[in-house]
Amino acid sequence: MSNLIVHTHDTAPAASKPILEAIQMANGFVPNLFGVFAESPAIAEAYAVLSTIFEKTDFTVTERQVVLMSNNRLNDCTYCMAAHTTISKMQGIDADVIEALRNGTAINDPKLEALRLFAVRINETRGIVGQGDIDAFLEAGYSKANILEVILGTSFKVLSKHTNHIAQTPLDDAFKANIWSKSDSLAA
Numbered sequence: 001m002s003n004l005i006v007h008t009h010d011t012a013p014a015a016s017k018p019i020l021e022a023i024q025m026a027n028g029f030v031p032n033l034f035g036v037f038a039e040s041p042a043i044a045e046a047y048a049v050l051s052t053i054f055e056k057t058d059f060t061v062t063e064r065q066v067v068l069m070s071n072n073r074l075n076d077c078t079y080c081m082a083a084h085t086t087i088s089k090m091q092g093i094d095a096d097v098i099e100a101l102r103n104g105t106a107i108n109d110p111k112l113e114a115l116r117l118f119a120v121r122i123n124e125t126r127g128i129v130g131q132g133d134i135d136a137f138l139e140a141g142y143s144k145a146n147i148l149e150v151i152l153g154t155s156f157k158v159l160s161k162h163t164n165h166i167a168q169t170p171l172d173d174a175f176k177a178n179i180w181s182k183s184d185s186l187a188a
Contacts, residue, residue: 004167006035015041019048029174033079033160036167043159050156057149061091066112067153069101070119076182077161079169085178102180114140115150122150 005011009020009030016038023034037044054064065088072080081102088098100107100116107113118137121129134147163169171179 004036004039004163006032006167006170007038008035012038013041016044019044022048029172031083031174032169032172033083033164036163036169043163047156047159050152050159054149054153054156057152058143058146059149059153062093062097062112063115064153065091065093066097066101066107066115067119067150068157069098070104070116071123071154071157072161073101073104073182074120074123075157075161077157077164078180078182079164079171079175080157080160081180082171082175082178085180086175089178111140111142115142115146118142118147119150119154122154127151 007013007016007020009017009024012020012035019041020030020034020038023030034044034047037047057064059067065084069081069084069088071077072084085098085102088101089095097107097109097112099105107116114137118129118133121133137147138144
């Protein structure tokens with residue numbers, strides 16, 4: 001276990017306090033992940049900024065969660081999967097889509113399924129995808145810009161999943177109803 005702790009506003013370095021305050025204002029609480037990030041104001045800021053930038057992509061809310069949750073599952077990030085399941089439900093994403101993403105099974109919508117498969121390929125191959133993968137993604141109706149936006153979403157998730165794995169970030173009460181484990185998804 002690492003020596004990383006979940007900071008509060010009182011224990012966080014001074015440079016992290018404004019970030020924690022902004023997260024508190026936006027969410028009504030500071031998720032434990034941000035409490036851990038607070039140890040390094042740079043990573044706390046990077047994650048917050050990348051989150052905002054990822055929201056500016058051409059992807060819909062559902063498509064963004066397809067990218068993020070696909071990465072969460074592949075990287076066995078229990079914290080991220082519970083958090084993004086909660087967020088997805090709050091955003092009104094179809095329950096069948098959420099369940100498919102949690103289980104790593106096909107999504108009924110062909111375009112969303114093409115996105116899920118491409119996000120999986122980007123993650124599994126570390127970006128060394130074949131032309132067939134790219135062609136299938138583009139033929140589903142996505143753009144060349146979307147290729148890069150999948151990479152952006154994947155990069156954004158690296159910050160959280162690596163941090164959560166090292167810190168063993170405790171799951172917030174707000175996310176506990178959507179607890180997830182890879183073994184549960186494999187059994188589904």
